[in-house]
Amino acid sequence: MNRRDALNRVVLLMGGVLSGPTLMAMKQWDNPGAFVPGSVGLTESQKSVVAQVAEMILPRTDTPGAKDAGVPDFIEMMLNDCYAQPEHTSFKKGVDQLLEAGFLNQSEQQRTVTLKGVEQQTKSLMQAFNVRQSKMGDNEDKLLMDNQNQGLPFWRLMKELTLLGYYTSEVGLNASYQYVPVPGKFENIKLKPNQKVFAY
Amino acid sequence: MYLNLKSKQENSFDAIVVGSGMTGGIAAKELTEKGLTVLMIERGREVKHIEGYETAMNTPWELQHRDKATINSLEEHWANNRFNSMANDEKMMFMTNDKQNPYVEKRPFDWIRAYHTGGKSMHWGRQSYRWNEQDFEANAKDGIGVDWPIRYKELVPWYEYIEKFVGVSGQKENWSVLPDSNFLPAMPMTPPELYFRKKMKEKLNRPVTIGRIANLTKAQPWHTELGRASCQYRNKCSRGCPYGGYYSSLSGAIPAAARTNRLTMVHNGIVSEIMYDAETQKAKGVRVIDQNTKETTEYFAKIIFLNAGSMNTAALLLNSKSSRFQNGMGNDSDQVGRNIMDHHLGVGANATIEGFEDDYVFGQRPNALYIPRFRNWGGDKQNNYIRGYRYQGGANRADWKRGVNADGFGATFKQDLTQPGTWTIGFGGFGEVLPNPNNRMSLDPVKKDQWGVPLIVFDAAFGENEFAMRKDIALSAAEMLDAAGFKNINTYNRPEVHLGLGIHDMGTARMGKDPKTSVLNNFNQVHDCKNVFVTDGAAMASSSCVNPSLTYMAFTARAADHAVSELKKKNL
Numbered sequence: 001m002n003r004r005d006a007l008n009r010v011v012l013l014m015g016g017v018l019s020g021p022t023l024m025a026m027k028q029w030d031n032p033g034a035f036v037p038g039s040v041g042l043t044e045s046q047k048s049v050v051a052q053v054a055e056m057i058l059p060r061t062d063t064p065g066a067k068d069a070g071v072p073d074f075i076e077m078m079l080n081d082c083y084a085q086p087e088h089t090s091f092k093k094g095v096d097q098l099l100e101a102g103f104l105n106q107s108e109q110q111r112t113v114t115l116k117g118v119e120q121q122t123k124s125l126m127q128a129f130n131v132r133q134s135k136m137g138d139n140e141d142k143l144l145m146d147n148q149n150q151g152l153p154f155w156r157l158m159k160e161l162t163l164l165g166y167y168t169s170e171v172g173l174n175a176s177y178q179y180v181p182v183p184g185k186f187e188n189i190k191l192k193p194n195q196k197v198f199a200y
Numbered sequence: 201m202y203l204n205l206k207s208k209q210e211n212s213f214d215a216i217v218v219g220s221g222m223t224g225g226i227a228a229k230e231l232t233e234k235g236l237t238v239l240m241i242e243r244g245r246e247v248k249h250i251e252g253y254e255t256a257m258n259t260p261w262e263l264q265h266r267d268k269a270t271i272n273s274l275e276e277h278w279a280n281n282r283f284n285s286m287a288n289d290e291k292m293m294f295m296t297n298d299k300q301n302p303y304v305e306k307r308p309f310d311w312i313r314a315y316h317t318g319g320k321s322m323h324w325g326r327q328s329y330r331w332n333e334q335d336f337e338a339n340a341k342d343g344i345g346v347d348w349p350i351r352y353k354e355l356v357p358w359y360e361y362i363e364k365f366v367g368v369s370g371q372k373e374n375w376s377v378l379p380d381s382n383f384l385p386a387m388p389m390t391p392p393e394l395y396f397r398k399k400m401k402e403k404l405n406r407p408v409t410i411g412r413i414a415n416l417t418k419a420q421p422w423h424t425e426l427g428r429a430s431c432q433y434r435n436k437c438s439r440g441c442p443y444g445g446y447y448s449s450l451s452g453a454i455p456a457a458a459r460t461n462r463l464t465m466v467h468n469g470i471v472s473e474i475m476y477d478a479e480t481q482k483a484k485g486v487r488v489i490d491q492n493t494k495e496t497t498e499y500f501a502k503i504i505f506l507n508a509g510s511m512n513t514a515a516l517l518l519n520s521k522s523s524r525f526q527n528g529m530g531n532d533s534d535q536v537g538r539n540i541m542d543h544h545l546g547v548g549a550n551a552t553i554e555g556f557e558d559d560y561v562f563g564q565r566p567n568a569l570y571i572p573r574f575r576n577w578g579g580d581k582q583n584n585y586i587r588g589y590r591y592q593g594g595a596n597r598a599d600w601k602r603g604v605n606a607d608g609f610g611a612t613f614k615q616d617l618t619q620p621g622t623w624t625i626g627f628g629g630f631g632e633v634l635p636n637p638n639n640r641m642s643l644d645p646v647k648k649d650q651w652g653v654p655l656i657v658f659d660a661a662f663g664e665n666e667f668a669m670r671k672d673i674a675l676s677a678a679e680m681l682d683a684a685g686f687k688n689i690n691t692y693n694r695p696e697v698h699l700g701l702g703i704h705d706m707g708t709a710r711m712g713k714d715p716k717t718s719v720l721n722n723f724n725q726v727h728d729c730k731n732v733f734v735t736d737g738a739a740m741a742s743s744s745c746v747n748p749s750l751t752y753m754a755f756t757a758r759a760a761d762h763a764v765s766e767l768k769k770k771n772l
Contacts, residue, residue: 034547042604057609081270119607134546134692142283144695160604167600167617168260176618180756181259183563186433188390191560197599198259199621200434200564 040079042087046095048104050075054162058113063175066166074165075158086151094118094154115155122155158179173199208500213239213464215763216486216501218471218516222749223736223756224448224507225457226362230760231505232460236767239464239499240457241488243508244296245314246467247322249427249450253440255290255428263289275299279311283546283694283701286312291438294322302655304644308657310700311511317467319451319509320703321749324440326414326446326566327592328368329746330359330379334577339742344528345539345635346712348741349722352379365456366753367423367449369567370412372436378409378572378746385417386410391559392595392623396569399684406574411567411592414447414750426455435564466499468492472606472653474504474520474529474732482731482772483529489651490628503763503772505732506709506754509643509739511540514708515656515721517726517734518643530719530726536709537642539635540660543702546694548671549677550626551686553595560597560620568594571627571680573745575672584639585668586632589745591677607620625686629673632745634665635707639699639717660699670697704748706737724759731772735759 049148054066103114131145173179177199214236217227226242269285279298287295296313303311312321331350333696340347371386380587387410397408415431416423428451437446444451457463469488477484485500506513514537518528528536573588592704598621639660647655674691681689712718715727724739726732735756766772
C-alpha cells in the first residue's frame with residue numbers, strides 16, 4: 001500500500017456509525033451555552049410523513065413494523081432531546097419536501113420511488129458536507145462534518161433514528177434478535193442456518 | 201465560614217487518604233491492613249456497590265435515549281460530551297457535572313472527572329499493563345524531563361502484588377516491550393483476529409496479543425471472599441458491575457479496607473487545603489468543606505495520601521499555602537501543576553474482512569486486541585519523533601448499525617439486518633506524550649467555585665512529537681490491515697485533539713531525584729514535607745504509551761508499605 005494514499009482514504013465504514021449532538025459539542029469550549037434545548041415542533045401532517053417514512057424503512061412483515069414498535073414517537077422524542085436547531089431545521093426541510101411532493105397521497109410503489117430519489121440526493125449532500133467518521137475517545141465512532149450549522153440531512157437522520165428506535169425497542173429487538181442479557185461466557189461459535197443476531 | 205469544632209481527638213486518624221478512586225482505594229486498603237486507622241475523604245456523593253448501579257440491569261429500551269447524550273446533558277456535562285457521548289442515560293451517574301464544577305481553559309483541555317465513591321475506577325477501560333524497563337530509563341536517555349528515581353525491577357514485586365489482588369486476565373508472551381503480568385486465563389480471540397495475528401507475525405513481524413484486562417475470567421478465593429464473581433460477558437462494565445466482574449475501588453479495595461474495621465469514610469467532602477505545622481515541619485491534617493452544607497471541618501493525621509486524581513491533587517498542593525510553602529505545598533521546584541501528560545488518541549484505521557462468514561461469537565467480550573509498541577524499539581528508528589505508541593482494536597461482525605449508511609429500505613432490508621453482517625476490524629493508537637513544563641495547570645487568581653476554592657486553569661496542548669507520531673499511527677494501522685489482506689481500508693486522525701480525553705492525565709507532581717526539579721522522592725513523598733504522599737497519576741515523570749492504572753496502584757502499595765515502615769521507625 002502506498003503510504004500517502006492511505007491517508008487520503010475517506011469512506012464511511014460499513015459497520016455504521018451514529019450521529020449525535022457531539023456534532024455541536026466540538027465548539028462548546030469557545031461558545032458555551034450556544035446550544036439550548038428546543039422542540040422540533042412537528043405539525044400533524046409532518047408527523048404523518050415521519051410515521052409513513054419510518055414504516056417504509058421497516059415495514060410490518062411477519063414481524064412488527066416501525067409503527068408497531070412506536071418508532072414515530074421515538075424519533076420525535078429523540079429530535080427534541082438529543083438534537084438542536086441545525087438538525088431540527090434540516091429534518092423538517094426534508095419532511096416538507098416530501099409533503100410538497102404529495103408523499104402522503106402516493107401509492108406504496110410511488111413512495112418507494114420517491115424515497116430512492118431522496119436516498120440518492122442525500123448521498124450527494126453527505127459528500128458535499130464532507131461527512132466522515134472518526135474515533136473520538138477510546139472506543140466511540142462519531143460523524144464529523146464541515147459547517148455543522150447546516151445539519152445532517154433528513155434521510156440520514158430519519159434512517160438512523162428509525163433503525164435505532166426499532167432494533168432497540170422491546171417489540172423490535174425481540175422480534176428480530178435473540179436477547180441474551182447475561183451471556184455468562186464468551187465463545188467462538190459457528191453460525192447455524194437462519195441464526196439470529198444475539199442482542200445483549 | 202462555619203467551623204465545625206468537634207474535638208481534635210475525634211477527628212484524628214493515623215492516616216488520611218484524599219480520594220476513593222483507583223489509587224485512594226489501594227492506599228486505604230494497604231494502610232488499614234497494616235494496622236493504621238484511616239479516614240478516606242471522597243469529594244462526591246456516596247455510591248454503594250450493587251444497589252448504586254442504577255442502570256446495570258436495564259434493557260436497551262429502558263434507556264430512554266439509548267446511548268445518546270441529550271442536549272441537556274451536553275450543557276451540564278460539556279467536557280464529558282465534547283467528543284464522546286459519555287454522559288448518556290447509561291452512565292451519566294458516573295460522570296461529573298461540568299457546569300457545577302467549572303474550570304478555565306486558556307487552551308482547551310478535556311477534563312473528565314468522577315466525583316463519587318470509586319472515582320474513575322467505576323468506568324475505567326480496565327486495560328492493565330506493566331511498564332517496561334526502558335519506560336523508566338527513557339527520560340534519562342533522551343534528556344527530557346527528569347529521570348525517574350526508580351527502575352522497573354523495584355516495582356516488579358508491587359506489580360505482582362496488585363495483579364493478584366485486582367485480577368488481570370491475559371496471555372503470557374515473554375516480550376520485553378510488554379512484560380507479562382501474573383495472569384488469570386486469557387479471553388479468546390475470534391477467528392479473524394487469530395488470522396490477523398498470524399499475518400502480522402508472517403508479514404511485518406509485529407506482535408499481537410489479547411488485551412490484558414482487570415476482568416475476572418476465573419475468580420480466585422481472594423476475589424470471591426470480597427463478594428466478586430467472574431465476568432458475565434455483558435460488556436456493560438461502565439454502568440457498574442453487580443457481579444463485581446471487573447475491578448473497581450468500590451468492588452475491591454474499599455471492601456478490603458472496610459473489613460479491617462479501621463476505615464472511616466467521609467463523602468461529599470471537598471479537601472480544600474493541607475494544613476502545615478511549621479514547628480514539626482510536617483503536614484498535620486486537612487481542611488474539608490462539605491459540598492452540601494458548605495460547613496468546614498478539620499481532620500488530623502500522621503500521614504496524608506493524596507489520591508484525588510492528578511489535576512485535583514496538584515490543585516490541592518497549590519492551594520495549600522503557608523509561610524514555609526508560599527507557592528503551594530511541595531512547590532519549591534515550581535513543578536507542581538506542570539508537565540501535564542496524557543495519551544493522545546482518536547487516530548487509527550479500520551477495514552472490512554472478507555470471509556469468516558460461518559464464524560460468530562456468543563457473549564460480549566469486554567476486551568480487544570493489543571499491539572504493543574514497535575516504534576523506536578529494537579531495530580526500529582523513526583526520524584521525526586521519539587518514543588512510541590500502541591494499538592487497541594479488534595474484529596466484530598457488523599450489527600444493524602450498518603444499515604444506517606447502507607442503501608436500501610423495506611422488507612428485504614429489514615430481514616437482512618436480523619442477520620450478522622460482515623466482519624469489520626479496526627485499530628486505534630494511544631501515543632506517549634512527552635513531559636513539557638509549559639503544559640500546565642494553575643489556580644485562577646480570582647475565579648472561585650461555589651465552595652470558594654480557586655478554579656483550575658488549563659494551559660496545555662500536544663506538541664510536534666505527538667503530531668508527527670499521529671500521522672504514523674494512522675498510516676501504520678492502514679499498512680497492517682493491508683498486509684492482512686483486508687478491504688475498504690479507512691484511516692482517521694481526529695482534527696482537533698486536546699489533552700485530557702485519554703483520561704490518563706498525569707505528571708503534575710512528578711517524582712525525581714533532585715528536589716530542585718521534582719516534587720516527590722522515590723517513595724512518592726513530597727520532598728520537603730515527607731508525611732505527604734502523592735501516589736496518583738500526578739507522580740509520573742513520563743507517560744509511557746501503556747495504560748497507567750496498574751502502575752499507579754503498584755506505586756501506591758509500595759508507598760504505603762514505606763509509609764508504615766517509616767512510621768514504625770518514628771521517621772514520620
